[in-house]
Amino acid sequence: MFHDVDPRSPTPLYEQIAARVRMAIAAGDLSSGDALPSTRQLAQQLRINPATVVQAYRDLASDGFVQTRHGQGTFVLDVPGLVRDEERRARATHLVRKLLQDAARLGLVVQDLTEALEAETGVKTRG
Amino acid sequence: MDNAIELAGVEWQAGKSFSLNQLDLNVPTGSIYGFLGPNGSGKTSTIRLLLGMTKPLAGRIRVLGMELPGRLPNVLRRVGYVPERPHVYPALTVAEQLRCHASFFPSWDRRWADDLTERLGLDTDRKIARLSKGETGKLLMLLALAQRPALLVLDEPTDGLDPVVRRDVLGAVLDYVAETNATVFISSHLVHELERICDWVGVMDHGRLLAELPMQQFKNGIKRIQVHGAPEVPLEPPFTILTREPTNGLGARETWIVRGWESPMRAYFDDVGAEVHDVIDLDLEESFVELLRSARPSDPQEG
Numbered sequence: 001m002f003h004d005v006d007p008r009s010p011t012p013l014y015e016q017i018a019a020r021v022r023m024a025i026a027a028g029d030l031s032s033g034d035a036l037p038s039t040r041q042l043a044q045q046l047r048i049n050p051a052t053v054v055q056a057y058r059d060l061a062s063d064g065f066v067q068t069r070h071g072q073g074t075f076v077l078d079v080p081g082l083v084r085d086e087e088r089r090a091r092a093t094h095l096v097r098k099l100l101q102d103a104a105r106l107g108l109v110v111q112d113l114t115e116a117l118e119a120e121t122g123v124k125t126r127g
Numbered sequence: 128m129d130n131a132i133e134l135a136g137v138e139w140q141a142g143k144s145f146s147l148n149q150l151d152l153n154v155p156t157g158s159i160y161g162f163l164g165p166n167g168s169g170k171t172s173t174i175r176l177l178l179g180m181t182k183p184l185a186g187r188i189r190v191l192g193m194e195l196p197g198r199l200p201n202v203l204r205r206v207g208y209v210p211e212r213p214h215v216y217p218a219l220t221v222a223e224q225l226r227c228h229a230s231f232f233p234s235w236d237r238r239w240a241d242d243l244t245e246r247l248g249l250d251t252d253r254k255i256a257r258l259s260k261g262e263t264g265k266l267l268m269l270l271a272l273a274q275r276p277a278l279l280v281l282d283e284p285t286d287g288l289d290p291v292v293r294r295d296v297l298g299a300v301l302d303y304v305a306e307t308n309a310t311v312f313i314s315s316h317l318v319h320e321l322e323r324i325c326d327w328v329g330v331m332d333h334g335r336l337l338a339e340l341p342m343q344q345f346k347n348g349i350k351r352i353q354v355h356g357a358p359e360v361p362l363e364p365p366f367t368i369l370t371r372e373p374t375n376g377l378g379a380r381e382t383w384i385v386r387g388w389e390s391p392m393r394a395y396f397d398d399v400g401a402e403v404h405d406v407i408d409l410d411l412e413e414s415f416v417e418l419l420r421s422a423r424p425s426d427p428q429e430g
Contacts, residue, residue, distance in 0.1 A: 007323040010408035012343050040305040044298055049159050049324050050305035105405060 001029070005046055013048055017056035019091070022065055025079050026087035032078040036066060130189075131156045131278050131310035132177055137186030139176060147172060147334045150186070154312055154327070159304065161321035161342070162314040163415055164331030170314040171211055173331070174282050178208060191277055204232065207271030211282040213263050217256035221249055221266060225273075232274035240273035247295055261292035268296045272303050279303075281313040285320065297324065322346075322411040330415060332422050342411070349414040350388045353404035354381045354396060362399055365392050369421035380404065384417045 001024050005016045024030040036042075036057065043050040057074050060066045064083075068074045103113055114125055132154035139147040147169050154160045164170045175181045177190055179199040188195040190202045215224050221244070229235040244251060247265040258266065264285065271279060279300065285293040301324065304311060315321055321328070322342075329339040338345060349369070356379055361368065367386040374380040388406075396403045409417065 008319075008410040010347055013323075040302060043301050043305055047294065047297060047301065047323050049326055050301060051157070051159075051326060 002042070002046060005048075007048070013046075013052045014056040014059065017042070017046075017053065018059045018063075021056070021060055022063075022087050023091050025065055025076060026084040026091070030076045032076055034076045036074040036076070038073060129156060130154055131158075131191055132160075132312060133187070133189040134173070134177065135187045137176065137188060138184040139172060139181070140184060141172065145169070145172075145334060147176075147183075150334070150336055152329060152336060153339065154310060154329075156310055157308050158327045159311040159313065159325045160327040160329065161325035162312060162329050162331065163316070163318065163321065164314075165316065165419065168331040169334040170331055171282055172334075174280055174312075174314060178203070178206065178280065204234070205277045207274055207276030207279045209267045209271045209279075209281045209284045211286070213267060215255050215263070215266065215270075218254065220252055220254055221258070222251040224255055224266065225251070225270070228270045229273070234275045236273050236275050239275075240269065243269045243273060243299060247299065261288050264288045264292055264296055268299055272299060275307070277309055279309060279311045279313075281311065281315075283315055284313065285315070285317060293320070318412040318415055328411075330418055332419055337418055337422050346409070346411055346414055348388050349384065349386050349409050349417060351407040351409060351413075351417075352383045352385060352388075353407070354383055355379060355402040355404060357381060357383075357396070357401040358399055364395055366395075369417055384421065386418070 001020055002017065005013065005020070007013060009016065021030065021036065030036075037045070039050050039053045039057070042048075042053045046053075057066065057068060061068055061074075065077060065079055066074050067077050099113065100110075103109070118125055130153045132152060134150050134152040137147060137150040137152075139150075145167075150169075150173065152173070162170055162173070172181070176183055177188055177195070179195050179202070182196065191205055193202050195202065216227070219227065225240060225244075229237065229240070247269060249262060249265055249269070253262075255263070255266070264287075268281075268284060271281070281300075285296055288296065297320070300311060303309060313321065313325070325342050327340070328342050328345050330337045340348075353374060364385070366388050369384040369386050371381060371383050374382045390406075393403055393406070
């Protein structure tokens with residue numbers, strides 16, 4: 001779930017971690033009651049500052065995605081379907097924005113991207 | 128105690144050629160602070176000052192809320208230090224060195240020392256003279272950690288170690304921090320490593336502190352901007368221009384490197400009748416290099 005967390009990205013690490021957890025919940029990879037890795041474990045695994053993991057979990061908790069029970073760990077809450085859909089949309093928007101930015105640098109226009117998307121997926125996006 | 132390390136107006140001189148000038152440093156308690164700078168920029172001198180190994184000509188130094196040099200013994204008892212060059216005795220075995228070191232530190236955690244010895248795969252019967260560079264690096268970190276310090280001062284702790292050993296050594300530090308919330312002051316020129324773990328950065332060059340701020344702010348504040356049609360003499364911009372060069376082969380286009388950037392500042396370019404083509408993020412290494420480059424405009428060749 002966290003394998004593509006990138007310390008060189010301008011997006012802060014805690015935001016990247018929180019975003020991946022939210023997405024995993026939205027996609028159903030994590031469900032209500034599942035435990036997240038401990039702060040210590042995740043800091044070790046990603047070789048990052050434990051404080052960064054603490055901050056990511058705190059943000060997730062204040063957004064209502066997880067709950068940290070003192071001395072027991074951090075657990076996924078029952079997130080309403082509406083919120084999960086919203087999260088999926090937010091992620092998709094984020095990806096498209098980044099794609100458009102990269103495309104602009106390369107001098108590509110929306111038409112080029114749409115054609116490539118259709119060719120890759122085999123699905124027509126327009127009538 | 129808000130800051131684990133505080134230097135204010137510190138002056139220091141080594142021979143004729145090198146000095147630290149009006150050095151102010153503030154390392155927040157509980158942070159992992161990356162102390163960056165090229166070789167010879169004054170990182171090790173600063174570390175020697177804050178451990179009382181040398182004395183400033185002027186200025187004030189406080190470590191863990193205690194004033195130097197008066198309270199040096201109390202400071203040293205609570206600071207774990209990994210020096211740039213090993214300070215262990217080649218003739219001792221690992222076990223003897225551990226016992227020797229432990230005798231100086233009342234807070235020495237024997238069980239944890241044993242645990243780390245096993246985890247890092249150190250052979251306690253081996254003479255230190257016969258340890259590889261990687262094993263010596265692990266031993267130095269073990270010595271610093273097992274005294275359970277409130278502050279870890281690491282001077283190029285992973286320099287010259289292979290990636291596997293580096294990972295083990297830093298892993299042990301992160302584990303300790305997760306458990307204790309200790310402050311870590313780590314000097315290194317291995318920028319990528321610091322980018323992962325540090326939440327604060329200080330950048331040194333030629334005995335001066337060029338920047339000190341939270342990692343995210345430092346990284347996000349320095350941008351490479353492609354500008355078209357900017358006036359030759361810019362009207363006071365809200366950011367600092369570090370460098371400004373024509374972009375190769377692209378007509379009137381220029382590349383600006385700026386510091387203190389925030390996205391609403393794009394409006395500045397509209398106001399001066401210029402057009403922004405792109406705002407490019409820099410990673411820590413690029414930010415670091417650009418900052419140093421701009422600090423040395425007169426002689427870019429100088430090491």
